[in-house]
Amino acid sequence: VRPTTSEFDYVIVGAGTAGCLLANRLSAGGSASVLLLEAGRKDNYHWIHVPVGYLYCIGNPRTDWLFATEPDPGLNGRALRYPRGKVLGGCSSINGMIYMRGQSRDYDQWARLTGEDEWSWFRCLADFKAHEDHWRGLDQWHAAPGFDHSGSRSGGEWRVERQRLKWEILDAFSMAAQQAGVPPTNDFNRGSNEGVGYFEVNQRSGWRWNASKAFLRPALARADANLSVWTDARVTRLNLKRTDGALRCVGADVQTDAGIVTVRARREVVLCAGAIGTPQLLQVSGLGPGDLLRSCGIPVQQDMPGVGQNLQDHLQVRTVFKVHGTNTLNTKARSWGGKVAIALEYALRRTGPMSMAPSQLGIFTRSSFQQIEPNVQFHVQPLSLEALGEPLHGFDAITASVCNLNPTSRGSVRIRSSDAGQPPAIVPQYLSTFEDCSVAVDSIRLARRIVAQPAMARFQPEELKPGIQFQTSSDLTRLAGDISTTIFHPVGTAKMGPKEDAMAVVTPRLKVRGISGLRVADASIMPTITSGNTNSPTLMIAEKAARWIQEAD
């Protein structure tokens, strides 16, 4: 329901992972009025909630912005589909549900880069725990709703569960990784994620648990109803006011089904539009690289060279191995009998392949002996296909995808025109550094080494991609470009940093530099990408932002 007022204390742009948490926190207590604006629709679409429905939400205009990258030289000229959630919950409504914090060194590095101790691992851990509802309950590393040993309230809304399925071939892969020297782990989220084990997932009893269910619904159910949520409401421009030379963000223009509505923020506008939407919105509003804005005919409100730069993403090198003498999803889901059995298992017990996150088994390890810390992550899947969106292969096979956790390649997000409705140019520049190419080559060799271990022998693995006939580094570099794709973790396009860093868009407390009344609190503020999946780190960022906004800090 659209309220008649168009003035609020806080206006939040984007009801994705970060926006939902922030809306909950800023509206708690009932004293501040909050408007949450979302370009997509409600999350009342069945494929969002059934975990396997991930496959049907990507590439679907009901839930996805349908972005694509520019043709990428590192990928031998291929352009990639670049899914981003366009719905309540944002990407948390269409993502792979893997719960991963990253490594302690990621956050200690943020603290060093920004000069702000609040970003150290120790301090971030407290903000991860603030909203965690972990199946293990309360311990040194995890939290669940209740009270801790000192009698303080602990835990929160973000449910983390174990997966509800196992595959013989994944158990064998896990054993093979151990034979190759990777230690087993039953918890990737204690600061060092080194090891092999099954991922934990954001699900509740076999259903997807997205940011909208976790944070928005409880906030909307509060009696004092000071939170307004507008869906189908796309922000087209931020409204800036200059007084005596000082720039302030006073609100935004919103495209709704009733036309353009102007909303005003008494205290702050907070951008949570994600690593593509946030820089795009800043740029069309005149906050970005001066030359780019002028070339699009946009008056430069403030020349900010860093807006849209520093794009970082995890590239997954997808190696595929045909296997024998066991079932993978490729053949299990092929016959009608198999499909019915899978559907029945989910209907009766909420277990089996329909409860499946796209990747089940994870490995964090070093791609070569020269690496001091785990620098690659495997996502191992009991399935294979030519490319995302294509049908499963008709034979049994597994995919062992390997990501370089700390890529040095940097890309950009840049508008093409002043029209906020036109998708920006997304230029990831994957594999554009020597280091990233070497890690990709080492990753393929590492996957081969694991598959060659005794634990996999009885399944007679045959390498389909890239193909065992290719052995030289130059061949493998070229083939990495053919078989790799995004694992959907763009970050860094409005990075935080100290004032000496001319490319920093926001301060370490997430205020947009040089402008009052405007913050960014989403995945775009990361100065460097975390060593793992990026959803829960984004919640942690929003948790901090909410506190600082309330403290007016």
Ligand SMILES: Cc1cc2nc3c(=O)[nH]c(=O)nc-3n(C[C@H](O)[C@H](O)[C@H](O)COP(=O)(O)OP(=O)(O)OC[C@H]3O[C@@H](n4cnc5c(N)ncnc54)[C@H](O)[C@@H]3O)c2cc1C
């Ligand atoms: C397919 C896929 C799989 C993934 N798998 C995992 C995983 O398994 N585990 C993990 O940890 N991470 C995963 N991720 C990454 C993770 O989900 C994201 O990093 C995280 O959701 C980013 O949160 P955000 O708040 O920055 O942006 P988003 O969640 O993208 O939210 C941005 C919101 O803003 C809205 N918006 C944008 N522009 C405007 C505008 N102009 N006006 C109004 N609204 C606007 C969008 O519609 C969206 O709802 C995956 C992502 C994808 C796409």
